[in-house]
Every structure is written in C-alpha cells, then in structure tokens.
Amino acid sequence: MQAPKQIPPETFLIDRDTPLPLQLQLRRQIVLAVHEGRFRPGERMPSSRALSAHLGVGRITVSMAYGELVAADYLVARGRSGYFIADRAHALDETPTLAPMPRFDWTGKLPGRYRATQRKDRPRNWRDYPYPFLYGQIDDRLIDHAAWRECAVRALGRRDLGALADDQYDGDDPELIDFIIRHLLPRRGIRARPEEVLLTMGAQNALWLICQILLNRGEACAIEEPFYPGLHEILSVHDCQVHPVPIDAQGLPCDAIPAQVSVVFTSPSHQCPTNRTMPRARREALLRLAALRGFAVVEDDYEFEISFAGATSPALKAMDRSGAVIYIGSFSKSVFPGLRLGYIVADPAFVAEARALRSMMLRHPPGHVQRTMAYFLSLGHYDRQLNRMRAAYAERRAATAQALVRHGLDLGMEAGSGGSSFWLGTPGGLDSELLAARLRPQGVLIEPGRPFHRQSGAGAASYRLAYSSIGVSEIEEGIRRIAAVSRDCAGAA
Template identity: 80%
Template sequence: MQIPPETFLIDRASPLPLQVQLRRQIVLAVHEGRLRPGERMPSSRALAAHLGVGRITVSQSYGDLVATDYLTARGRSGYFISDRVGEPEQIPATEPGPGFDWGARLDGRFRAARRKDRPLGWRGYPYPFIYGQTDDRLIDHAAWRQCAVRALGRRDLGALSDDQYDGDDPELIDFIIRHLLPRRGIKARPEEILLTLGAQNALWLICDILLSCGAVCALEEPFYPGAHEILATHDAQVLPVPIDAEGLPPQSVPPGVSVVFTSPSHQCPTNRTMPRPRREALLRLSAERGFAVVEDDYEFEISFAGATSPALKAMDRSGAVIYVGSFSKSVFPGLRLGYIVADPAFVAEARALRGMMLRHPPGHVQRTMAYFLSLGHYDRQLNRMREAFAERRRVTADALGRHGLDSGQAGAGGSSFWLRTPAGLDSDVLAAALKPKGVLIEPGRPFFRQRENGAGFYRLAYSSIAAGDIDEGIRRIAATCAELQGQPEIA
C-alpha cells in the first residue's frame, strides 16, 4: 500500500529541526501500528512538496531511518516500512493540556439504556443459542454477490451514486408493494412506504415523532428490548401491559395512551400469536380512544403452519396502524434494511426526519436488494430457511422434552423458544455458568421493565446453531441446571 504524503505534518513553530520532526513522526506511527511493514513511503519529492521543505531534508530523514531498520530501500522502487523494526526511539512525551469536561455535557442516557448482555464473539462458542444472528450456510452468498455486481453496473450508476435526498429506490418500493406486502394482506401506495436502516431505525423514527414530552405509551411485556432501549431515551411515560396466552389483551391497555407497541404475529420474545378476534378488538379500541398502533411484524416469513393471520395493518381501516417490516431475519442481520408502512401524512413526516438524520439508506444496498427480490433469490432463500428452522425447532423441542426442560408454547414458527428456568434458578446465574461450557443463552431480565421479573426466564434461539449441535447444547443446559440446584442430571 502506498502511504499518502498527507499522512505527515510539521510544526514550524517547534524548536525541533524539521528533519527530526519527520523522523519522529514516522517512528511513532510505526510503533502505534499506523504504518505497517511492507507499506511504501511517499517519494522524497512528493513528501517534500507536501511539507514545503527541501528534498534533502526528507532524504536525510529516510536515510537515518534505513540505518535504524525502520525503513528499507528497494532499488528504484523507493522506501518501505521495514519488517525488522529496531528499538523505539525515545521521544519526549507531550504534556497533556487541560481536560475537556465531557461529563458536564453528557447525561449518559444512551449508555444507560444500551443492552449490556449481548455476547461478543458468539461464533467462538460451539453452542450459541443466540437470537438475531444467522447460520451462514443458509445465506445464498453467490446470489447476493451476483445481485451486488449487477447493481454496480453502469445502468444503475445514477441510483447508486446520486444523493437521492429523502427518496427511495423505486424498484425496491415497487417490489415491496406488489410482492411482499400482499403476503400480509396489505395494500399500499408508494407514498405510504419509507425505507429504513432496519427495524431499530424505524422504531426510533416512530418514537421521535409520536412521543413528545410527557406522552404516554403502552408496551407489551415481556417486550422487545430494542424497543425499550429507545423508549428509555425519550421523555415519555411507558406503561407495560402483561401478555397472556394470546398475546396483548386489548382490555388491559390503560386509558390515556397515545401509542401502543405490539408484535402480534410472533410476540417478542414468547412467539405467541394474537388471534383475529383480539386483533379486531385492538383496532376498535384504537378507533374509540384515538391511539396509534405500532405493529412490529419482525418474523412473519418464518412460519411453518400454513397461512398466517393477516397483519393488523391489513385489517386497519382508520389508518392508525404503523407497520414495521425488516429484511434482517429473512436475508441476513448485517443488511440493516427495513421499511415502514403507514398513513401518507406520517410517512411524509418520517421521511423528513430520516432525511435530516441520514438522507436515505445506501443506494447500492437498496438496488442490490431489489435485484435479490425480483430475480427470485429471496423466495428461494426463505424456503431454505423455513425448512432449516422447522427442523431445528423440532430437534430443539424433542431435546427439551428428553432432557426435562420446560419447552413453553411451541407456536407455529419463529426462530426461538421462550423458557422458564427450573424453580428458583436465576437465568443470569445459569447463563454465566454455561459460558465456560461453550453454551450461550439469553437471560430474561432485559425483556422486563422491572428486571427482576425476568429472572426466571430465558430465550433459546436456534437460528445460529446447526441442528446436529442442538441436543448436546441442551444436554449441557439441563446438566448445568441440575448442578446449580444440587439435583441429579436427567438422563
């Protein structure tokens, strides 16, 4: 790699000679890892022109650094960072200036709301029952690469290189309207759709618009921790509504709320499905009381039991429902691409807010996704994922039963189980005991506003673990539960 001349600066007010300043900059950069062995230094002519010094000053600095093994000279090719770096040159430490008091300017609300239990390096564990990650073997890498190359062609150059201001890729919007939303029973026009950087970005936009100072909202509990993180940073009153076997009970929504957050098709994290009569009741209540409904339809594609219930948005006649969809579960999590479907007035406001934050999602990502959808790769990958997840769910359910663990409600899809720990066992303690044994689970506390209410629950996901590894992972969970309770392991 060629190191650009702009990497180096000199201070003409310094008492140190220019040659010494340059030499010390190079030495320091090498020891800090900013310049690495094999990288090519700027030519002495180019660096001298950039610094405004004589070429001999640069040549002498280079010569001194060759003598101390920081640089090597390669004939007519120039100077390169040496792989035989000598002892560090003693450079006087710079006296620090007065510290800037960031503590007085930051209230820490974002750090306080951020989840601290997300496992880093989860791929290094043999039994990662971690939600929201994926098995690389289920992703059609070749198809995605093909679509990306096609999107980078000259025909699409304008869509990729232009600043679209607050606009979205019309080809992707068209496919969402004609092919994706009809699967949920939703009819929409282009002015009712906004692309986002995943569901998390969509929820942030929604909260920023709807939850002004003092607003009151209802959130089903247990809840999606990402939504609660966002709500915790807004000056709004959050009222948790405990779910039952059929999801969010409409009759339990407190009076005076302006927004209700729900995931009716696969409730997060329990996977419970809200039946149609209850959905109709929630919509009637919304019309009577005048609150908006935010529907997070995050996992509707992963269903193993035939047709799913229509989305709330498909049943909405008043325009009160804001629908949030995402490609993170159906394509791959790192894609960070989702969408909002809502009344044109709301979408116009959200589009303006998004435009101030990030303009629009990257054009090449949008166009690549449009090709991935239109060429049929999306449906083929979904079918492969459904088959794999159905098999993993069956294997997981069998293993839970065989090893004596509570399997909860099996549901008809999704990529995880919501489980109770054996009586009296804290899921945080269980998770900590499992990590040295190569097993990762998600403790229940982050899913509850009163965190202690989640101590007896944990989530067990199977999207990122091969079917052949599930039984041994669950055997280790059961064995660890028995150890922590001082009971014999179930064979």
C-alpha cells in the first residue's frame, strides 16, 4: 500500500502583524486548504514538533489547533502515526471568512489575440469516443513502450548525468544531432553539418521560431490553402501579410505565388491536410523561382515517413543548391505526439539566429528527452516502431478506403500514397461542422474543414478523416455511422 502523502511544514505561514491569534490563523489555513482541494483526505499533517519549529511558535499552539480540528471532524488522530485529513472533511460546511480583496483587473492588460486564434474543435477527452477519426493522436498499441522505458532508464545512468543535469545554454545533445545528421537526414537526401541543425520542441515550435525571425516587420508570405491551422494561428499574431494560395492536384502551384512575398511555406511530401504530393518537376520549379525572386522556402516535411508507395521524392532541402530552404522535421508522428521534439535544418546563419532566439525562450529541449531519443534511434527501436506503424497505417488506410466506397462516402477524391488521414468532401455539400456535431453523440469524431481555410465560409463542405488513433476493427462501424448521419442530415435539410 502506498504511504499517505506528507503535507510539508513549508505550506503554512503565520502573519504576526495581524491581531488574529496564531492558533486561529493555523486552523483557518487548514480549513481553507481542505475546501480548496489542496489538502485531500488521508494526507498526513506535519508533526507538531516540525510545524512549530517552522513557524517559530510553541508546540502547544499547534497541538491545540490540531485538537480543535479533530473535534470539528477536519482531522483524525491515528495513535502514534500523527494527524491526517479526515475522509469527510471536504463535505463540512465551515469555511473561514476572509477579508474581501478587490480582484486584479486583467482585462486591460491582456490583448486576447493569442486565445482568439486557438482552435476549439479538438476535444481533450477524445479517448472516451469509440470511433475517434482524429488527426494528430496515436493508438497506444503502436508505441513501443518497453523500448522507450529502456532508453529512458539508460539515459538516467551515471554515464549520461551531464547530458541530463547540465544547463547546455543554447546547445543540443551531440549524440542526437549526430544521429540525425548521419542516419535520418540522408534518408531524405539531405547532407548537413552540426551548425546547420537546431532541435526544437516539435514542428509548431519550429514554425514559431521561423516566423518570429522572418516575418515580424510587415513582410509578406505565401501559404498553401487549405493549410495547416497551427501555422495560420502563428501568422495571425505576427506583423505580416498572409497570401493563401489554393493548391491543385500537384500541391502548391508556383505560378500563383505572389511577387512580393519573402517567405513561402509548403508541405510538399504530404500536403496538410490533403496529402497531395508535389512532383519533382514542380519542386525544381519552386526552387528556381525562390532563387530568382529571393524568397525563403520553409519545408514542413510532413509525414514523409508514412509512405506506402516505395521511394519518396527527395526533400526540397536535398535539391536546394542556393541555401534558401529551411527544413522542418519532427518525431511527433513517428514516435508519439506527446514527445514534442523536432528539428530545423537550414543555413548556419539562420540556425545561429534561431538558436539565440530559442535560448531566450526555453534554452533547449530537456536534456533527458534528447538523450532518451538518441538511444531510441541508435539502438534500432525507432526503425522497428516506424516499420510497425507503417504496416498498421497501410492496413487501416485500405480498410478506410474500402469502407468509404461501401458506404457511398468516396467522392472521387485522390487517396494519395501515404499519411495517416483522408481529406474528404461531405455528401451534397453538407456543412461539416453540423455533421461533426451530430456525430459526437454517436461516439464518432471527425475534423471539420473550416479551420483549414482563411475565409470563414470556406471549407464547410470538407473534412479530415484520420486513422492513426482508431483500430482497424472499429473503422467499418465508424464510417457506417458517418454515412447514416450524413443521410439523416441531408434528408432533414
């Protein structure tokens, strides 16, 4: 049985400038902490000796306060074990009366622009739904938990104590950087030196760093539409002009990029959210245009690991001879989303600036996480998990595609050759937000299309259907429910 939590003496303070007796102050603090949920049933109070020494009061003062609270059923005394919070203490009516204090007014201090950009269509309790076609989450069965735990324990060993305990200032784990350079980047055709790589807290953090450096002086940028909502959230709070460029069947069309932009954001391997892949000829055209006009290209190499069509096209960064491409990679989809670890590959001058900015904000990603990831890669666990995930996603993608056809939800949209989701249109142009709302009581989660478009009315007839977080055995029934609710909504319209 787990030992009860010990409430530390440092939790308590005494105000010697108030006329309230010390014993009453102590009793009020305990009662208030119980009602606020800070002290919970079964937790052990400090001994009268320890608390009196901390507060600089007599033991009799503490003992009398404890005794009164035992009489009031807030505490229980257990022989030689001490005093504990009573099981029913939180249900008692007595609460201490405190002098009223005017609340600090935050309304005039906070701009509110950051909260205003946040998406509100992603439920935190998605695991409670039996059919979560939700992107960005993962089925726990695909994670090699034992291997990750082994690597975490190894990283805690004495050999790695420096990597774990030291403040590396603006530095990164050299073992992780070395593995990224020698093993991961070559798979994308990228050659890099240590000074060209910067670790980040995932792709979102990488995008924020890039925008903060390149787009805070009124510059213009181009983004694909539909787009990654996380990027649009960042851009909406920066001092820049945003030009959405509608994609076609081959991704971002180069001839539609406005002339005045200084940065172009693209996800050429698996365009977010449509999964369309930019062919090599268009990649070459984009790089020529970047060299001609002098704009930077930010390549989010989104889900390149999850491809079912053999060899993938080389990354833009691998084809870049001028140094204009800033490459973003992430372990969120290939290891697990909560890891929040990624990297930037770019010209040393840009990386040096980004490293200085990162140092101001968070110094560096936690050393223990970095070293654990280095072991996970070097011991072969990463490749084994990736192969398992790739096989599982291929099976789930096939099951999803077949179920969509069987239930009449295949609207002739291109399936692509990888990734962990489909981008679909709703039957009869049905509003996807209405469809999502009607599906939730049925235990089904989908992602409506509006957050992927700049204009409020755009994307209403589209939605994303992901299969990374749902087992293959649940796919058929989940899609059957989507089809049934779609028919009901269309009939009621």
